[in-house]
Amino acid sequence: MVEIRDMDAGDEYFVGTCTHIDESDEMDACARRRLSWLRRMYDEGLRVKVAALDGERTGFLYAIPIEFSPWGPLGHDLLVIPCLYVVKAGHGVGRALLAAAEEEARHQERRGIVTIGYRHDFWFMPASFFDANGFRECAKYARAGPDVDERAVLLWKTFDEHARVPVPLKPEYEFNSVPEKVVVDLFWNTFCQTSVIEAERVREVAAEFGDLVNLNEYCADDREVLLRHQMPRGIFVNGREIGWGYEAPREGVREAIAQAWERE
Numbered sequence: 001m002v003e004i005r006d007m008d009a010g011d012e013y014f015v016g017t018c019t020h021i022d023e024s025d026e027m028d029a030c031a032r033r034r035l036s037w038l039r040r041m042y043d044e045g046l047r048v049k050v051a052a053l054d055g056e057r058t059g060f061l062y063a064i065p066i067e068f069s070p071w072g073p074l075g076h077d078l079l080v081i082p083c084l085y086v087v088k089a090g091h092g093v094g095r096a097l098l099a100a101a102e103e104e105a106r107h108q109e110r111r112g113i114v115t116i117g118y119r120h121d122f123w124f125m126p127a128s129f130f131d132a133n134g135f136r137e138c139a140k141y142a143r144a145g146p147d148v149d150e151r152a153v154l155l156w157k158t159f160d161e162h163a164r165v166p167v168p169l170k171p172e173y174e175f176n177s178v179p180e181k182v183v184v185d186l187f188w189n190t191f192c193q194t195s196v197i198e199a200e201r202v203r204e205v206a207a208e209f210g211d212l213v214n215l216n217e218y219c220a221d222d223r224e225v226l227l228r229h230q231m232p233r234g235i236f237v238n239g240r241e242i243g244w245g246y247e248a249p250r251e252g253v254r255e256a257i258a259q260a261w262e263r264e
Contacts, residue, residue, distance in 0.1 A: 001053070002052070002053055002091060002093055003051070003053075004049055004050070004051050004052075004096050004099075005049070005050055005052070006047060006048065007038075007048035007060070012031075012035050013031065014050070015038075015060050016030075016031030016034050016035040016038075017031045018085065018193045019087060027193075027197070030200075031193075033190060033196055034190060037190040037191065037221070041064070041068065044068045045065040045068070045079075045108055046063070046064045046068070047062075047104050048060055048061070049097055049100040049101060051093045051097050053091055058087045058091070058093055059084070059085055059086035059087055059088075059093045060097070061083070061085075061097040061100070062082055062083050062084075062191070063081055063101045063105070064079070064082060064191075065078075065079060065080070065108070066114065066166060069191075070190070070191050070221050070226055070232050071116075071189065071192065071232050072168065072169040072226075072230070073114065073116075073154055073167055073168050073169060074167045074227075075114070075165070075167060076164060077110055077111040077112075077160075078105075078110055078113060078163065078166060079101065079110045079113045079114075080113070080114055080115065081098075081113060081115040082115070082191065082192075084098070084115070084125065085124075095133060098130075098133050101113055102157065105159070106159060111158060111160035111164075112156050112159055112163045113156065113157050114154060114155065115130060115135070115154075115156075116153070116155075117130050117131075117135075117154075117155050118152055118153075119151050119152075122151075127153055127155060131155070135156060136155060136156065137154070137155050138155065138165050139154040139165065139166070141153055141154055154168055171229065171231045171234075172230055172231070173185070173229065173231065173234075175236065175238070177238070177239075181211075181212060182214070182237065182260045183214045183216065183237075183238055183239070184202065184206055184213055184215045184216070185216045186199055186202050186203075186215065186216065186217045186218065186234075186235055187218045187220065187229065187233055187234040188217070188218075188219055188220070188232075188233060189219060189220040189221055189233065190219070190221050191232075192232070192233060194247050195232065195233045198235070198247040201253060202235060202248065202253055203215065205250050205253045205254050206253075208254070213257060220233075235248055238260040238263075240256075240260075
């Protein structure tokens with residue numbers, strides 16, 4: 001039997017680590033930072049729904065008011081589902097989590113729910129799953145980082161005829177060089193575990209180079225920053241984007257900076 005509940009204290013470590021329990025000190029530190037942000041955003045309407053199957057935690061879903069979502073898209077009166085994750089598929093857990101998100105949206109008097117789905121063979125947020133659960137495509141997603149590309153679409157489910165179509169993020173990036181330095185532009189947000197971990201790795205590696213590197217940080221938690229750059233996650237070294245989809249490895253960042261310095 002599937003049980004859905006709002007995240008409680010016992011669920012926090014499971015959610016904060018994105019199910020990577022007891023994996024590493026790095027993951028635990030990331031979880032603490034993310035959970036602090038999630039708690040602060042609760043008063044803004046953010047909710048985390050946790051699924052349990054026969055008493056065992058087996059998935060979760062984030063529901064964030066679109067006006068505060070650091071992951072986008074842009075719009076009004078909608079609840080965003082930026083991430084839905086299920087450990088054990090095939091038991092109706094995903095459908096139950098979506099139903100809970102819809103109930104939450106109605107409770108908050110939202111006009112609908114919206115998410116980002118992917119139309120390719122990928123385990124994360126498949127668009128076909130949302131299609132099958134009453135969502136419909138409302139926009140193509142412009143590339144907005146190493147894990148949001150032309151295969152992504154916005155899908156929504158509305159409860160009100162006056163709901164307005166949300167707008168995908170459209171990245172705005174401009175490289176500004178600094179004489180005799182390698183410029184690293186880091187775009188990150190606290191919601192995404194991958195982003196939090198790689199941001200800390202970038203800071204650590206940049207510090208290894210001392211005064212040779214000029215590190216600029218742009219945190220999408222700040223609404224003004226998100227609206228200006230519309231990029232919740234990204235790493236640029238002297239204007240060239242680097243990315244791996246998963247958390248940027250320290251050696252990869254180190255190599256990119258070293259190569260940029262050699263070209264100076």
